[in-house]
Amino acid sequence: MAEQTSAQLDVAELLVEALNLEDIAAADIDPQEPLFGTGLGLDSIDALEIALAISQKYGVQMQADDQNTRNAFANLATLTDFIHAHATK
Amino acid sequence: MTLPLCLRDPDAWIAQCTLPLAALGNQIGPVRCADFIGQALRLAEQLPNGKFAINLCENRYLFTLAFCAAIIKQQTTLLPQNRAEATQTHLFEQYAGAYVLHDGAAVTAADLPFININTLNLAGAPCRDIPFINADFLAAIAFTSGSTGQPKANLKPWRTLVESSLINARFILPAGDQCYSVLATVPAQHMWGLETSVLLPLFSNLCVVDSRLLFPQDIQQALTALPEPRLLISTPVHLRAMVLSGLPMPPVEHILCATAPLSTHLAGEVEALFQGELAEVFGCSEVGSMACRRTAEQEVWQLFDGLCFTPFDSHSDNGDGDRAYKAGQICEGGTMSAAHLPCSQTLTDRIEWLGEKAFRLLGRSDDMIEIAGKRGSVQEMNKLLLSAPGVTDGVVFMPEPDLSHQKITRPVALVVAPTKTKADLVMHFAKHLDPVFIPRPLLLVESLPREENGKLPRGKLLAFFNKVKLQLT
Numbered sequence: 001m002a003e004q005t006s007a008q009l010d011v012a013e014l015l016v017e018a019l020n021l022e023d024i025a026a027a028d029i030d031p032q033e034p035l036f037g038t039g040l041g042l043d044s045i046d047a048l049e050i051a052l053a054i055s056q057k058y059g060v061q062m063q064a065d066d067q068n069t070r071n072a073f074a075n076l077a078t079l080t081d082f083i084h085a086h087a088t089k
Numbered sequence: 090m091t092l093p094l095c096l097r098d099p100d101a102w103i104a105q106c107t108l109p110l111a112a113l114g115n116q117i118g119p120v121r122c123a124d125f126i127g128q129a130l131r132l133a134e135q136l137p138n139g140k141f142a143i144n145l146c147e148n149r150y151l152f153t154l155a156f157c158a159a160i161i162k163q164q165t166t167l168l169p170q171n172r173a174e175a176t177q178t179h180l181f182e183q184y185a186g187a188y189v190l191h192d193g194a195a196v197t198a199a200d201l202p203f204i205n206i207n208t209l210n211l212a213g214a215p216c217r218d219i220p221f222i223n224a225d226f227l228a229a230i231a232f233t234s235g236s237t238g239q240p241k242a243n244l245k246p247w248r249t250l251v252e253s254s255l256i257n258a259r260f261i262l263p264a265g266d267q268c269y270s271v272l273a274t275v276p277a278q279h280m281w282g283l284e285t286s287v288l289l290p291l292f293s294n295l296c297v298v299d300s301r302l303l304f305p306q307d308i309q310q311a312l313t314a315l316p317e318p319r320l321l322i323s324t325p326v327h328l329r330a331m332v333l334s335g336l337p338m339p340p341v342e343h344i345l346c347a348t349a350p351l352s353t354h355l356a357g358e359v360e361a362l363f364q365g366e367l368a369e370v371f372g373c374s375e376v377g378s379m380a381c382r383r384t385a386e387q388e389v390w391q392l393f394d395g396l397c398f399t400p401f402d403s404h405s406d407n408g409d410g411d412r413a414y415k416a417g418q419i420c421e422g423g424t425m426s427a428a429h430l431p432c433s434q435t436l437t438d439r440i441e442w443l444g445e446k447a448f449r450l451l452g453r454s455d456d457m458i459e460i461a462g463k464r465g466s467v468q469e470m471n472k473l474l475l476s477a478p479g480v481t482d483g484v485v486f487m488p489e490p491d492l493s494h495q496k497i498t499r500p501v502a503l504v505v506a507p508t509k510t511k512a513d514l515v516m517h518f519a520k521h522l523d524p525v526f527i528p529r530p531l532l533l534v535e536s537l538p539r540e541e542n543g544k545l546p547r548g549k550l551l552a553f554f555n556k557v558k559l560q561l562t
Binding site (some may be wrong): 052 | 302303304305306307310326327330333334335336460496497499511524525527529530531532558561
């Protein structure tokens with residue numbers, strides 16, 4: 001597994017908290033592993049929960065018809081980059 | 090006897106296309122009923138021969154076109170519980186002459202015949218003559234989780250869909266003949282989405298948007314772009330996200346929400362956010378919508394006219410027949426019947442009757458769970474778990490809900506499978522279940538705290554689960 005940056009660890013902790021992923025340690029989420037489908041196995045309700053948690057913590061709103069959002073949801077690394085490019089708080 | 094395919098004026102707006110669709114010449118904007126009928130007739134001519142169409146269209150307008158075209162061609166639409174490939178294969182084996190109908194977005198199981206209707210040419214002349222359909226024609230089969238572990242087929246003849254739509258319109262839509270712009274966050278394939286976002290617009294003054302949106306900001310923008318008055322069709326999970334997003338929303342006069350159930354508090358917040366009225370609707374795939382309430386202001390449900398409930402424990406000696414219950418009576422399930430239903434249906438809910446048409450819902454049966462408008466059976470998930478290769482023991486159950494946040498409670502699995510990894514087991518579930526029902530967490534354990542007789546009492550199970558969770562942290 002690729003090593004997490006501290007910014008990625010923050011986002012990983014947000015995911016574990018928002019999605020009740022009690023059986024996963026934030027530090028164990030591979031930054032390159034897909035979040036949806038085969039990797040962490042997240043679904044559309046999770047996408048909604050993640051979007052909500054991110055808007056509350058970082059002031060970033062996600063949109064589905066935006067290619068950036070689709071790319072952002074690829075893995076922990078892309079999500080962290082997306083947040084830091086758009087954060088307003 | 091025949092019944093019309095729709096009851097709208099040929100010049101009325103029936104749908105709003107916001108996404109360019111190749112099949113319709115990439116035209117964006119509102120669609121008149123006559124254009125819709127013309128397109129449905131052209132699609133019917135181009136559908137493959139077959140008796141059953143598995144409709145997996147993502148775009149709500151294309152779903153509706155395909156649904157109506159199949160009816161015109163006398164093909165029954167199959168509405169699977171999920172898009173899993175194993176589900177498609179299973180349907181194909183059970184229903185000879187079935188094919189998959191999609192619009193490019195779905196992943197179809199290998200070896201199944203399919204058609205992508207967005208590659209056809211459906212543009213052309215409008216048709217002002219509304220087709221009539223045999224009332225007994227089996228328009229759709231909606232599949233639900235059966236407690237036996239096999240999906241249960243719920244038959245929907247055209248008569249059932251037409252008459253229930255007329256009843257639903259009377260009870261859940263606002264009075265008056267204004268045309269409402271409708272946005273729905275639910276899939277067309279599930280009964281709630283089918284009834285409200287596909288069938289109601291065929292019979293009531295609604296103009297429904299083709300896209301299915303998820304994120305609050307998308308919903309905000311789509312609603313703002315719609316002319317007033319607006320109507321939103323959703324579920325508690327989606328509405329909660331809209332409230333918590335903190336985004337301002339344009340006025341939405343009427344909001345329809347499937348029951349999950351919805352808390353009074355959230356209902357009040359939704360009404361304040363949209364400056365409109367929220368009606369929560371109680372229903373199931375077997376019967377369709379049955380009752381509604383203005384959740385922000387009332388706890389009691391109002392049963393729709395035409396439906397009749399008979400409790401399991403009612404005595405037949407109460408005389409006048411049409412009053413099978415007593416006020417204040419609590420029943421553990423019963424049967425719901427109606428003239429338009431092909432047969433009466435069992436309800437497993439605990440219900441307290443307060444009057445002829447009024448009741449309190451005390452809870453759903455322990456087996457059936459509902460997540461984001463989709464229903465699943467815990468028993469079915471247990472069978473699925475125990476059928477996984479390498480699993481020697483295991484249990485799927487619902488933990489105690491987290492009432493403080495109205496967050497979704499997901500099924501949990503504790504599994505004994507010494508030779509398997511967590512990923513193997515998640516993969517096994519993913520092949521057969523909608524992603525929302527995949528147990529979370531799924532924990533591998535050495536053994537379950539079974540009693541000598543093999544039973545696993547709930548109290549013991551929850552204590553064991555809490556202990557295992559503590560060891561994780």
